[in-house]
Amino acid sequence: MTTVTVSGLAKHYGSTTALAAVDLAIGVGVTGLLGPNGAGKSTLLRCLATALAADSGSVRMFGLDPAVPADRTEIRRRIGYLPQNPGLYPNFTAYDLLDYVAVLKEITDTRQRRAEVRRVLAEVELTDRAQTRVRRLSGGMRQRLGLAQALLGDPDLVILDEPTVGLDPEQRMLFRALISRLGEQRTVLLSTHQTEDVGALCERVVVMNGGRVVFEGRPRDLAGVAEGRVWLSAAPPEGSAAYWRNADGLYRTIGDAPAGAEAARPGIEDGYLMLLGRTAVEVAR
């Protein structure tokens, strides 16, 4: 079932085009948004979180239109949003911060609010830090607190802007487990620079570049973009800039086959790099 439909969405900041006519349909499950710096990911997520109005185009969420004030209020009741820089008040304790956000989310019954704050603290494994002030939490713990506030009120759509940034491997595992659980029944849209996150978590992947969607499909189809274009060779390939030496001491090249190279199975990252390379060439033409 489609939760979010985006049609011809455009957003400019002065002469910068952040979104250039984005079309997208997102349904229940976890969708990953990949793209280089400045691709427009945060701008798109902010538009969907109703934190930013686009210049043109339309969005429908749960069949509602965020441009209509009454619909916007209803949408806000049904979404959770973790911005890129959540700006958590440093002097609040983790508990008080969540309690405050829960009030903003209209959970007015005190007992219900207490239970909900405790629930999300437990979800992100911060129960034992409930009374710690935000400024005393580690970066990863703050990120978990940011996720916790997005989960308050059990939203139908969870929008996460780079949720795994700055997490150690253990915390990343915790996030992955949590996000994949969420995605069983809800729509989760997350941006990331980690292609491993996409492979591990996402049923769908959207790649953006230059304010446009340049790929939409399954992670394995993104890997497939580089099918027959990834090579391993014992010697550095001549004339190719796109190679690196892997842990086995072999040279991995993306593009044309170097002399004496063997074909390698492409991964998501290979497909992503191919796609951006190809797009860059198309844009340059």
Ligand SMILES: Nc1ncnc2c1ncn2[C@@H]1O[C@H](COP(=O)(O)OP(=O)(O)OP(=O)(O)O)[C@@H](O)[C@H]1O
């Ligand atoms: N508030 C703003 N004022 C002016 N320009 C902006 C603003 N926000 C974003 N931009 C510009 O819009 C473009 C898209 O930025 P956006 O933050 O959406 O990209 P992104 O894909 O999220 O990048 P990153 O991966 O670096 O977070 C960039 O060129 C950026 O410099």
